[in-house]
Amino acid sequence: MQTNVRGIALMSLAMLGIPIVDGIAKYLSTSYSPLFIGWARYAVASLIVLPLAYRYHGRQIFPDEQRFAHLVRTAFLVTAMTLYFLAIARIPIALAVSAYFVGPVIAVALSVMFLKETMTLRKTLSLALGFIGSIVVLRPSGDIEVGVIMAFGAGLFFALYLIATRQASQESDPIKTLAFQCVVGTVLLSPQAAFTFSLPEIDVLWLFAGLGLFSAIGHILTIWAFKLADASTLAPLVYLELVGSALIGFLIFAEVPTIMTVIGACLIVASGIVLVVRSNRSE
DSSP: OHHHHHHHHHHHHHHHHHHHHHHHHHHHTTTSOHHHHHHHHHHHHHHHHHHHHHHHHTTOOSOSSOHHHHHHHHHHHHHHHHHHHHHHTTSOHHHHHHHHTHHHHHHHHHHHHHSOOOOOHHHHHHHHHHHHHHHHHHOOOSOOOHHHHHHHHHHHHHHHHHHHHHHHSSSSOHHHHHHHHHHHHHHHHHHHHHHHOOOOOGGGHHHHHHHHHHHHHHHHHHHHHHHHSOHHHHGGGGGHHHHHHHHHHHHHHOOOOOHHHHHHHHHHHHHHHHHHHHHTSOO
């Protein structure tokens, strides 16, 4: 039970920190292609993670087991991130995250179907609250923007990433897993970066560095969380990212949350509270 609580805590920190990366990416997208920004995120993260991996593991910086599973999860994440960066360049961050959150719902369904994890009443309630909260924030209308469709696509691939992470992280060292993810992600994104390359100005280099730093921290926390708790337990906590995104949107981009956004955020927080209560009691 204590292991589950630690996993939930790590996942919560990761999800509250990820919007910082999103905010930086949205700011940079006014001058640089989202496709190039996506590559830069992985390239900078590689420069941060590889020395750390070498310090702890020498030349054996990549996982020796389940290489294919690691390749698949990285491909899913790269696709999700690319679609998401394209989305936030077009629509407000809170709106993009709301559409993106179809992912955790799909992830829970897939974890029950393919990983044989147990779907309990509390997990169902937590997911329902989080999903309803996202819909309240999204307030879908008859006209769906291209950015919203991209965000929904990102959510689908993120769901696949969550399931693949659960499979790949069980026997792998988190540092090795992250090193593999960063390097392979950089390689996979290199073609799109080559076609959209633009030399960054000196005064924004620290923002590009921040992309990699906060990304690396968020992912290693997520990987460790999945080693401590199952996918259907952690998936609803991804909704905490919406809270952080609303704050970034307000503080940096003057996107003032509406009353519906506040109500949706409260429902999302409630979904996390239900999950924590579940983790401290027997099912």
